[in-house]
Amino acid sequence: YRTAPQGAGGFHLRILKIPVSSIPTQDRRMRELAPRTFNDPTLAPLLAACFADLGEAADDPAAADAPPLVQASLVQALAHLALIERGIVRPGSRRGQAALQTARLSQARRLIARHLQDPHLAPAMVADLLGVSVRHLHMLFETAEKSFSQTVTDERLKQSRRLMREAPERLIADIAASCGFESLATYYRVFNAAYGMAPGDFRARASDGL
Known part of the structure; x- marks a missing residue:
């Protein structure tokens, strides 16, 4: 998937190879998997957050045991986000919701890291930037190892x-x-x-x- 134009007519190119065997049978529409620009402005930040976390997980020497599981979850989320953008997977389906949850959690963590200096960093602020309710934000962190406040403190x-x-x-x-x-x-x-x-x-x- 090629991201939107950056700067003077250039592109940031990110390529992810996903084995067909990892995609559910009903989603194997090979003609739909040809590379093309990812244009959905709502899903694009989520895609970028997953790509960034995927790279960091692979390069983190302090998490030698965690990356395989983390990477598998992120790769699956990336695949399903792409299929959502193409209308193959419905956002409200089980797979669509799981992908969006993983991606939103990634984006929430990156928003926290971006605003650490703000002493007023709070769930309401991140939820607003993420475009979800505060309740939904807390639900995202319920699936993670650390709560929102623990994540903020740990990052600081x-x-x-x-x-x-x-x-x-x-x-x-x-x-x-x-x-x-x-x-x-x-x-x-x-x-x-x-x-x-x-x-x-x-x-x-x-x-x-x-």
């Missing part, structure tokens, strides 16, 4: 650790604020609860190569 902590490694001269208070923590005290409390050490201790270990 991971970003703060990355910043401490990449910018050792930067004040910890500045890092906490840039990651969306409402106060330095909250950051220290949450960081210690998650990693069993203070941010300063983590920075010291990181600078020593531990």
Whole structure:
């Protein structure tokens, strides 16, 4: 599937090969599977989110056991999103709903990562950006390992650790604020609860190569 034009007449090209054996018999309309531009503006962001998560899952060395399952779910979602766009799979069908759920969860996580710096990041904000109700957003995260709030906190902590490694001269208070923590005290409390050490201790270990 080729995405919409980007910039000066160019295209971002993303190709996903899906074995025919992985597609249900009733969906095997081979003539419908010829490559073409994906034009649905509603489904395109969901497709992009799945592609991005698929790439990250494959490249994540910290999740050696998880990627195969994650990738299988994402590949299936991508296939069914393509079939939804072509009118072969109905959005309201079991397969259509499963694909949309997987894709919306991917997009929700990416929206969270994009707005981490905002201390007012909340379910209502992400649900509005995603175009779903707050209740539906929480239902999406019920199928995930972590809730919405746990995902936000985890992403903020991971970003703060990355910043401490990449910018050792930067004040910890500045890092906490840039990651969306409402106060330095909250950051220290949450960081210690998650990693069993203070941010300063983590920075010291990181600078020593531990």
